[in-house]
Amino acid sequence: MPDLLPIDLLLIAACAWLAIGFAGIFAPRNLRFISKILFPLGAFVAVLAGLTSLTFLGGATETAVLLIGLPDLPFHLRLDNLSAVFVLLLGFASAGISVFAAGYFRQGEGAAPGLMCLQYHVFLASMLLVLLADDAYAFMVAWEGMALSSFFLVTTQHRQAEIRRAGYLYLLIAHVGAIGILLSFGVMTAGSGDYSFAGMRAQALPPFWGSAAFLLALFGFGAKAGLLPVHVWLPEAHPAAPSPVSAMMSGVMLKTAIYGLLRVSFDLVGTSIWWWGVVAMVVGLATAVFGVLYSTVQSDMKRLLAYSSIENIGLLAVALGLTLIFHAYRMEALAALAMTALLYHCLAHAGFKSLLFLCTGSVLHATKERSLGKLGGLIHRMPWVAWLALAGVIASAGLPPLSGFVSEWLLLQAFLFSPGLPHSWLNMIVPVAAAVVALVAALAGFAMVKFYGIVFLGQMREPALKEAHDAGPWERAGLLWLAALTLALGVLPSTVIGFIDAATTQLLGTGLADQVREHGWWMLAPISAERASYQPLVFLVTIVIAGLVGRALVRRLYHGRGRRSAAWDCGYVFQGPRAQDTAEGFSQPIRRIFEPMFRMERHFPTIRDEQPYYSVKVEDHFWHWLYLPLARLTNAVSALVTRLQGGRIAIYLLYSFLTLIVLLLVARP
Amino acid sequence: MSLSAQLINLFAAVILLLAFAMLAQRRVLTLINLFALQGLTLALSTLVVAFTTGQAHLYGSAALTLVLKAVLLPWILHRLVRRLEVKWDVEPLIKVPTTMLVGIVLVIISFNVALPISQLSSTISRGTLGIALASVMLAFLMMITRSKAIPQVVGFLAMENGLFLAATSATYGMPMVVELGIALDVLVGVIILGVFFFQIRDQFDSLDIRHLERLKEK
């Protein structure tokens, strides 16, 4: 079919997802059909969508207008390179997640499988539509559809009150965010009443309104992404959701918010002011530091990952800020560098965070346990999951040669150029921001070691863990796919940048592809080889060869003998699993060093305690500083308002009477 | 000013006076009688207008008012009072002198509001529009200040009287079909209210509407 454009194919993919979803609802209890046919089918569609956008990248923008929508604002769709990059992300990440999900969903857990199948695929389709939407209405429909379907997925286990609460918080903040986005669109139409994106592009906004639109978008999309201070839903919702859903939300959905921010700030607003970048950067830094610190002190493995997602979103916001700053000063080459870092990190995070969340899913299935304090030593029972999780952990810690490092490296490179900025304050502050980014990256390593070490290594903390089983074939396939993506993104940066550069070029007018291509596929040198270069493959191969050669040599020159024995107990007899660090113990240094950042409730044992125990509960300051006061305020206003309805008919009549009198006296045509 | 115009103004003044009297009255039976008197005055006033202007349908209107407001409704109310054995409106929610003061303010407001309109009117009875509005407002005030169900209903009906007065004074009455419809509504309304009184008394052992304050926001 030669006349099917990529945008048509993507539309078909969205429809296919919807069809798959509705197919599930017709056999809601037929688990075999749903998990072994529908979910793999969904994964297949996802791969196709990813491939479609891969072939499209670099191509000319395509548009379509659908028959549905409002009478004078039908759904406009548009596939350009920016959308395509994110469709790529969506397709490839969700393929792995869908395959995993095929093996994950079981009978009798939460909602009926058919219902979940519907919600899951509607979620996918609406995310795709978000990326393709080219008018405010279609965007908002898709956006809220995404929020809604994911909300239902989050509350699958709705019998638990805390999960309901998490879902509520999630949908509420998503809704408030959506209001912000809608307002932002409204500002961008500049009163023209044209709510298609084309109409917004055509408007030249004065700086004040441009800034208003940007800030509203930052708030609105930030609420979805999990930027401070509207992040509170994220650590609640992610653990509540089934793992494939957490993976989808963290890996893909959060990126749609980044997509929206990019779309608004580089495409729709049309102007750019330097301090926007500073705002984004400051918010991003705060988010990143906050996220990573809280991630290190969590005792629930999914919460830990959720906070880690907040951190990554913060880094993305920093990259966005940097891009905006460079863009505002017309330093497009550097802006392109920062934006490449941004897009790359989106892809990388989609890969490794989905991978890690899926791993927690397997662990959860095998052990029924989310609390780090009751896990441990799972590498013995679940080698597949453990080794694949290691890839995610290394990438997530931002270490070479996997995907997380590439984006971090690009980001730091972009930071190094900030002294060229024609603004002395920025010159001073931006490098300090780079220092914070470095701190965040290092702390991420801490969090990841904690995660991996406590879940998979050490002794099993509970006897029941001996019964744990490894992931099934479908789950393994999904994990492998994502691990492979993580590896590919790690060692083939130039190739990947060759693809995503189309988006950068589209938004900024210039890209990195030419410089990158100059040096061959194995080497990443975004500006010039002299300035900075990175050859991940050499990296990987050297380490592997050094390890292997070392091993071979040692065996050849000496021997390979070994035996097993009990671990050395340092003279203590009690070296059971309880002697290991708990999750709380591991993060004790962090709590101590960064004490003011946490709101802690601690109980210390005293000498007189019959049964001494130590406990610590870490809470988010924002609850007490922002959300609870807000709730109290609303409540107070509400209490005031309800006095209107006091029950006395005489008073009611008086209202009516006074209204009439006031109107008669005051209102004049 | 012609005699009929003077007569109409007189009747209007009587209606206003009766409205004040009702506002001050605490005995339920007297209240109903005052209401009947107001209906009668209204019917007479309409009759004068009809006679003066020769509008045929105003005779009908006057007859309707007479039957309904001066006879039928008071009769129903009397029966109700007897059956329900209520004689006193225990005490108004606001003290009577205060109510009267507020009433005077209301009259001033009504006159001022109605002034620009009555200047536009060409009817013989245009000056009474302000009085009509004032009696609507006074009836309203009465409803607000009464704590028993029956006085409240009387207030409601007195309001209708004011509205009828307004209709005749400004426009020589509404089209007949509308007037009939209004009359039907009022009649049915009073019957339903009558049924209500019994139900309320059954449920609450009283017609004091202060019992009816349970539905509220806490």
Added chain:
Amino acid sequence: MIDLFVLVLAIPLVGGLVLAVAGERTWAPNLNVIASAGTFLASALLTAEIVAGGPRFAFGEAFFIDSMNVFFVTLTAFVGMTTSIFSGPYMRNEREHGKLSAARLRLYKSMFQLFMFTMLAALTTNNLGILWVAMEAATLTTVLLVSLYRTPASLEAAWKYFILCGVGIAQALFGTILLYFAAERVLGETGNALLWTYLVDVKGQLDPTIMALAFIFLLVGYGTKVGLVPLHNWLPDAHAEGPTPVSAVLSGLLLNVALYAILRVKVLADGAIHTSFAGNLMMGFGLLTLVVAAFFLSRQKDIKRMFAYSSIEHMGLITFAFGMGGAVANFAGLLHMTLHSLTKSAIFFAVGHAAQKCGTQVMEDIRGLIRINPLIGWSLMLGTLAILGMPPFGVFASEFMILTHAMKHHPWTTPILLLALGVAFAAIFGKVQPMVFGDTQAKRLPHAPAIVPVFVHLAIVLMLGLWIPPYLTRWFHEAARMLG
């Protein structure tokens, strides 16, 4: 051939009278449904006729059907039909629970049909006086419906409803008199001075001072029935204490009809006054209503009461939309009215079943509906999401249009609107979610719930969010244009 319009009015009237006499027969519930269905059928055919042939009169010039009210007629007849379908099993359950006697059921069915009749008459009449009469009659019929249970609470609610709406409507009568007065100065004493078709032709010549006063009285008067703050106090009580089908029609239809009356008058006022006086008043009331109702929501304990406040809130929004005026806002307002009727009645259906299942209207005692009966649970959930303006449900479409229009013409109102919508969302969703989800120990009911109407409503609402059929668009546009 019988005039379709006659059928539209005659079926409910005759039905109501027959049911008043024979309402205790076994076939009576079916007759109720059949009469409603017949009304709907007739009105649908009438709509087709009007769409094809343009506006027309009936019974001389007493009734007038144009593209605006025919749409309300269809909507009213449709919701009436689904409500009657819903009320069959619902009322049977109520009876078996001993809450209602056979005589009361007879009263219910008869009054329901008469209520439909009064509303259809109010919508179609050409005479603003008759409009008033029909509105008052609608109050009377519903007063009986609200007090159907004869509990202290329902009596209190009905009493307040009667008195407040009675007083309100008396003010509307004063306004009507003033309007008549203004019109008579132009049209002369021909007796046509209350006929809409005549009035609309001469609206430019009506005296602005009188019209302004008349509009104030009419707005306060009919506004009481619409539920505009601070005239709304009867509304939550009446909704909460009456039987659920009555709550559904009150919210879904009566409020609309009252608003329709205001709209008709607004056209005249706008024509006479030449400033946005009427619009500004409506916008002010709309905003106040929206905000106050939103803050009311979070402290509710009774589920029907909460959704009653939600109705107030939406009426505020619609009033605001019509207040802004202009083609887009009017279009959005009409659309929102339609969608609100459909959604809110669907919600009340679901709520009715839910409350029946759990034996209470107290939200804290309703838990885990989705486990008792997934259909009821999902219908309440989806209905709630729809009414909260979640896409892809249609309410979002109309809210989107209202918001964007407000942003364009009255930017200062947008934060207020959004604040109210946000607060409402937090309140309603926070209460509904634990009702739908979670655990429960409720029992089964003897009669299967009539859940089809809910899904039919929601399906239409969903469709309108994604695709508004062109003929509907045309129709809405035409109506919006008539509103100016």
Added chain:
Amino acid sequence: MSISGLLWQLFAIVLALALAPLLTGWVNQCRAWLQNRSAPPLLLPYYMLHKLFLKDVVLAHGASPIFRFAPFAVFGCMLLACAIIPVLSTDLPFAPAADTIALVGVFGLARIFISLAAMDVGTSFGTLGGRREMLVGFLAEPALLMVIFTLAMIAQSTSVATIVETLAHREFVIYPSLAFAGIAFTFVSFAENARVPVDNPATHLELTMIHEAMILEYSGRHLALIEWAASLKLYAYSCLGLALFFPWGIAQGDSFLGLLVAIPMLVAKLAIGGVLLALIETLNAKVRIFRAPEFLGTAFLFAVLGLLVRLLLESRV
């Protein structure tokens, strides 16, 4: 990439492998002298390695494959680091494989592996060591990156080779920022190499140790590799410090003569560096673990100051 370049690269790696234990031995010897002890033989580290390689590996029952895999990975990482840092010439084939940021990444990777391995057996000391190592790591890494940033801004490049070339082979300029960066770098390298103020390589007192606590369970060839890797790390840091702050003597191309000169220069510089290291270690005392953040915080502060000084004083040069 020429054959001779490749050969020189291999030579540099072999040199690193050979010199690293020697450096460790030299430092130990100097320290002993300074502390008035009789010094162990200079070649003791080689004997140790040989002995360990000969011994059987004793694995704890709970040890997983990660435990066995980690020593090789750590060793590989350190070897890569040594290959990247220009010790002899700035123009070796591996130079573009990684810049300074990637170098920090390599150290981070090694740290992760060793920490994970420490947690693997599940003893109390292992996890304690692992967490302390990560603590030191997340404090040291940003400081190190800031040092690198300062240098990168001077050289307009993050590539180590370019930095060395800028500093050594172009016009000589006094950079005050370098002083700050140098101090910060010294602090960091002490912490990173488990040296005295932060850790004490000579102790096995459980409550204070970091590095030793992590490798308690290792034995035989695994321990040998880890020890060797530790030596390599010290060597790599020393070379990095020398390359960044005292780059003179490193050849520019792969000319035989230049490289021939570079080797003795390197050995001399390392010898002096070793003495200084021992001296500082002797003059200081091990601090409590929770003083370590202060120590490294100071390093971070210095590094940032260096950066600001660079921006304030030198950017207009």
